[in-house]
Amino acid sequence: MSDILIVDDERDIRELIADILGDEGFPTRTAANSDEAIAALNAEEPALMILDIWLKDSRMDGIDILKQVKRNNPSVPVVIISGHGNIEIAVAAIKQGAYDFIEKPFNIDQLMVVITRAMETSRLRRENVQLRRKEVTAAEMLGHSAPCRRLRDNLDKVAKSNGRVMLSGEPGSGKELAARYIHAHSPRADAPFVTVPCATIEPERMEEVLFGRETPERGIEPGLLEQAHGGVIYFDEVADMPLGTQPKILRVLTEQQFQRAGGSDRVRVDLRVISSTNRDLGSEIAAGRFRQELFDRLNVVPVPVPCLAERRDDIAELARHFIAQFHATQGLPERELPDETVAALQAMRWPGNIRQLRNVIERVLILGDGTGPIQPGELDTQGATPDNGEALALGPQITALALREARELFEREYLLAQINRFGGNISRTAQFVGMERSALHRKLKSLGVVGGMRVDDEIMAK
Numbered sequence: 131m132s133d134i135l136i137v138d139d140e141r142d143i144r145e146l147i148a149d150i151l152g153d154e155g156f157p158t159r160t161a162a163n164s165d166e167a168i169a170a171l172n173a174e175e176p177a178l179m180i181l182d183i184w185l186k187d188s189r190m191d192g193i194d195i196l197k198q199v200k201r202n203n204p205s206v207p208v209v210i211i212s213g214h215g216n217i218e219i220a221v222a223a224i225k226q227g228a229y230d231f232i233e234k235p236f237n238i239d240q241l242m243v244v245i246t247r248a249m250e251t252s253r254l255r256r257e258n259v260q261l262r263r264k265e266v267t268a269a270e271m272l273g274h275s276a277p278c279r280r281l282r283d284n285l286d287k288v289a290k291s292n293g294r295v296m297l298s299g300e301p302g303s304g305k306e307l308a309a310r311y312i313h314a315h316s317p318r319a320d321a322p323f324v325t326v327p328c329a330t331i332e333p334e335r336m337e338e339v340l341f342g343r344e345t346p347e348r349g350i351e352p353g354l355l356e357q358a359h360g361g362v363i364y365f366d367e368v369a370d371m372p373l374g375t376q377p378k379i380l381r382v383l384t385e386q387q388f389q390r391a392g393g394s395d396r397v398r399v400d401l402r403v404i405s406s407t408n409r410d411l412g413s414e415i416a417a418g419r420f421r422q423e424l425f426d427r428l429n430v431v432p433v434p435v436p437c438l439a440e441r442r443d444d445i446a447e448l449a450r451h452f453i454a455q456f457h458a459t460q461g462l463p464e465r466e467l468p469d470e471t472v473a474a475l476q477a478m479r480w481p482g483n484i485r486q487l488r489n490v491i492e493r494v495l496i497l498g499d500g501t502g503p504i505q506p507g508e509l510d511t512q513g514a515t516p517d518n519g520e521a522l523a524l525g526p527q528i529t530a531l532a533l534r535e536a537r538e539l540f541e542r543e544y545l546l547a548q549i550n551r552f553g554g555n556i557s558r559t560a561q562f563v564g565m566e567r568s569a570l571h572r573k574l575k576s577l578g579v580v581g582g583m584r585v586d587d588e589i590m591a592k
Contacts, residue, residue, distance in 0.1 A: 131446075131542075132174075132175070132176055132177035132178075132252070133156070133159055133174075133176050133177065134151055134156050134157070134158045134159070134177060134178045134179070134180060134245070134249075135158075135159050135160075135161065135167070135170050135171070135176040135178070135179045135180070135193075136148055136151075136159070136160045136161070136163045136179075136180045137160075137162075137166075137167045137179065137180065137181045137182060137185070137195065138156055138160075138162070138180075138181075138182040138185075138211060139162055139163065139182060139184070139185045139187070139188070140182075141162070143182070143234075144160045144162070145160075146371045146529070147180060147241070150238060150241065150242070151245065154242065156245070156249070156410060157169030157451040159176065163185055163187060163188040163189075164185060164188040164189050164190035164191075164194070164195055165188070165189060167179075167195055168195070169180075169205075170540075171199065171202070171203060171356055175206060176206060176481075177204055177206070177207075177249060177252040177253075177423045178198060178206065178207050178208075178209065178245070178248050178249055178252055178428050179206055179207070179208045179209070180209050180211060181195060181196060181208055181209065181210055181211065181228075182210075182211045182212075183210060183212050183213075183219055183223065184213070186248070189486065192210065192223070193222070193223060193226065196210075196223055196226055196227065196228055196393065197226060197350070198381075200226065200227040200350055200352070201269070201352075201356065201359075201395075201397055201398075202359070202384055204356075204357070204359075205255045205350060206252070207229035207248040207250070207251050207252050208224045208227070208228045208246055208256065208295055209228070209229055209230050209231065209245070210224070210228045210230070210231035210232070211231070211232055211234060211236070212231050212232070212233055212234065212235070213234045224349070224369055225346070225347070225348065225349035226349040226350055227349055227350050227444040229248050229251065230244050230247075230248065232244055233533045242318075246569075248294035248564060253530070256509065259557055267372045270311065271304075271308070271311055272444065272447055272448055273306065273441055273443075273447055273448065273452055274443070274444065274447070275440075275441040275442070275443040275444045275476055277436040277441045278436070278441050278444055280436075281308065281433070281434075281435060281436060282311075284433050285308055285311050285312055285315070285433065286315065288312055288431050288433065289311070289312045289313075289315040289316045289556060290316070290317070291431075292402055293431050294383075294402070294403045294404070294405070294427065294428055294429075294430040294431065294432070295309075295312060295403075295430070295431045295432075295433055296403070296405050296406070296407070296428050296429040296430075296432045297309060297404065297405065297406040297433050297434075297435055298406070298407055298409075298432065298433070298434050298436045299406075299408065299409070299434060299435030299436065299437065300408055300433065300481075300483055301483065301485070302482045302483035302484055302485030303435045303436065303437050303438065303483040303484060304435055304483070304484050305366075305408075305435050306325065306364065306366060306406065307362045308435055309404045309406065310323060311361070311405060311517060312362075313361070313364075313402075313404075316362075316402070318360065318361050318362055320393055321360040321361030321362070322357060322358050322359070322360065322361035322362070323358075323361055323362045323364065323528055324354050324357050324358035324362070324363050324364065325338065325341075325364045325366055326354055326363060326365050326368040326531065327359045327366050327367070328365055328366060328367050328368055328369075328371045329366070329367045329370040333372040333374075333375075333380060334530070336371070336372050336453055337375055337377045337378065338353065338391050339353060339354060339357050339388050340354055340375070340378075341353045341355060341378075341388050341389070341391055341397075342355075342356050342381070342390040342391065342393075342397075343390050343391040343392050343393070344390050344391070344392045344489070345392055350390070350393075351390075352590060355382065355388065355397075355399055355401065356390075356399060358398060358399070358401055359399045359401065360400050360401075361401070361402070362401070362402045362403075362404055363401050363403055363404075363522075364404045364405070364406070364528060365400070365403065365404070365405040365406070365409065365428075366406055366523050367406060368405040368406065368407055368428065369407045369408075369409040369411060369419070369420060371420075371501060373418075373420075373421070376420070376421045376424045376425075377424075377555065378420065379424065380421065380423055380424045380427060380462065382399070383403065383424075383427050383428075384427075386398060386399055386400065390478040404427065405428045411425055411429075435471050437480070437483050437574055438483040438486075439479065439545055439550070440478060440553070442550070442551055442552070443476075443477045443553070445472065445475050445476050445487065446467065446472045446475070448484060448487060448488075449467055449472070449475060449487060450467055452487070452488050452492070453465060453467065453493040453495065456491070456492055457493050461493060462495040463497065463498070463500075463501040465494075465495065465498070465500070465501060465502065465503060465504050465505070466503040466504070467504055468503045468504070468505075470505075470506055471503070471505060471506050471509070472505050473506075473507055473551065473562075474506035475487070475509065476551040476552075477547040477548060477550065477551045478509075479550070490509065494508050495530055512581065538577060541573070542577045542578075542579060543575060544569075545559070545563070545573065545577065546573060546577065546579060547560060556570060556571065575583075
């Protein structure tokens, strides 16, 4: 259990409170002025601070110390000690973020009630932080395909530095997971990871959400940048950031400080910035929707995140992971995934990438009738087959054809699906469909599909 820091210019008050808390089993530290208080905070963060409003012969008064604590140590509850003539100031301190106040001369029972409640609040905050850290630590990259291995190698390299990273990739490809992976394997792993969903925050509220605000009625309300102090701020889909906000973010990146809306104090932050986008930022810059200077600041280390179509070999591992996850979190049946269903999943097109695969698995588990192995037919009934105008369907385009033409159309679509499944690897495709490699080459040529396909045997074999 962390200790309690008591800050009061009166020695008798400091020692009295320390003795009372010591008798109740709470370890304590004391400080007589603002310099000692700040030094104690910097040496080790306490679980709770008891702070006098008026501090004689101090550089800072209690309100100034409170502001600094809320800025640099926001998880530490602050209990204000106030004399009779300082009630209005104490109430103002509550609006600035103080946990509670105790009026001098204080009642011991009242003191213990407030302290016990504040310590419980501190404990719950620490537990929440630990739970969030566990969540981040579990952000591992699943998959053993060549593109996944390359991605993981790149992420391991950038995680060791403090450089700004720009993740690019299709929606649902796992860009946020990649960002969390960097954070979890970096020296900042124990610090916050804060996401800024640029696409969903209303433009007129963006600056308030980022920078926070100060009002007489509600006091200090930290923004996302302040909440991320010491850790990682993640700009999700940064291309959607309002144009008017971009120069202010650029200034933060340059100066590492900002002002809250309605405030006058400069808030200093220590941040690592990771961004992501599914757009071509070069085109956005040319269209005047994104600032070149901000792009240059954010794009220090560009890291592409492969889509699911590029890592089809990982589909089975990902699908089985989702099945186990839904079983553990929702109690859904932990059904097996046979090879024929894996083959069907690998042959599909996934415009929604990993997010779509996860949704498909969840729907199958929820709507499926049994607990046995998942059959390929269940995927079709759940709408898993992506929209594909060229996909084979038993409709007029088939029924109007002669048998030979219909057979050729089926063969073409079937072989295209298998080639896509195996990432263009002809040898693996031939092995699966039961043909000699040379015979498959001839068949593809006769069907007129060789020219537009990637058929390098070594593309995904490594």
